[in-house]
Amino acid sequence: MNAAAPSRRPGRPRGAVVDAGLIHEAALELLRTVGLRGLTMRALAARLGVSVSALYNHVPSRAAVLATVQERFAEELDVSGFGGVSLREALARWAWSYLHALRRRPELVPVIVEVPLAQAPRSSLVYQRVVAGFAAAGWPEESTVASLSVLETFIFGAALDSTSPDDAYAPPDAAHSPLLARSYEAFSRSVEAQDARPRDLVFSMGLEAILTGLHSLWGSGRGWARAGEGMRSDV
Incomplete structure (x- = not known):
């Protein structure tokens, strides 16, 4: 006959039932299995096997959980080229590292879209490195956020298409x-x-086209004048 398992002593446990690492891993698993809308504090608590009130002792809100996911993801991106190689090569390194990271976890695309940088200070420092690369190359300030958005939109689409x-x-x-x-x-x-690989060849082609187009647009001095060609004000 098996000996009965010892019962837990009354009172609070000596060690924390959950910690930041466990919360992060549980959040990633929920994002993978039920998606962004399914990641609620109740679902996260259930995943960790604790009460919702106990979970709030470790993290203040769902927004904070998502911000942590965003922060840890941003640390995987390669920004080492900015300030060391040409802007074009640095952007290519950053873009490829971004794609590879999202191919491993495509479920993070909606998280990155939803979490504002105001809630992710470490992520904003990553973008600061990229923007500094644009500035060092002489690009006008009004071009950098738009250029970043164009590149990220392309990367998100490529990542989601990776399973095709x-x-x-x-x-x-x-x-x-x-x-x-x-x-x-x-x-x-x-x-x-x-x-x-077909998807790698397509991404390489698209990235080259975007980098060439952005450089031509902002290097020409026409900037928004050219970017606005063909846009309709009634759409």
Whole structure:
């Protein structure tokens, strides 16, 4: 017969039932399984096996939990190139590190979108490094936030698209869509020749196009005048 498990002594436990690390891991798991809207303080407490009131002893709010997730994610991004290499190369390093981090945890995209930098001071220091790179390269101040937003929007889309199949554009019937079939075959040959993953090749192409376009836009001196071409005021 098994001996009965010793009962816990009355009173408060000597050690904390939860800590910042456990809260962070539980929040990541909830984001992965139920998404941003499913991450509530009640769900987080249940995941940790504690009461909601006990959870509030360790973290003040759901917003604080999300801010911590954002802060730890920002620390994974490579900003080492800013101030050491050209702006273009530094941005490429940052963008690729951003993509790789989100490919591992695409569920964090809505968190990054939702959490304002005002609630994430360490993350704001990461962006400060990037903005300093733009400034050192002589870009006008009004261009940097817009350029960052353009790049992040592209990175978010690429990260969410990372789970799509490699043959997503392959037509079901080449005879029915001959132009698409030939284009897809040509792309497949290019991927094979470069020994690259299709999604990596597409990201590289898109990143090059964006960096070239942004540099042309702000280096030309036309700035917002060119960026505003084609926009409709009634939309």
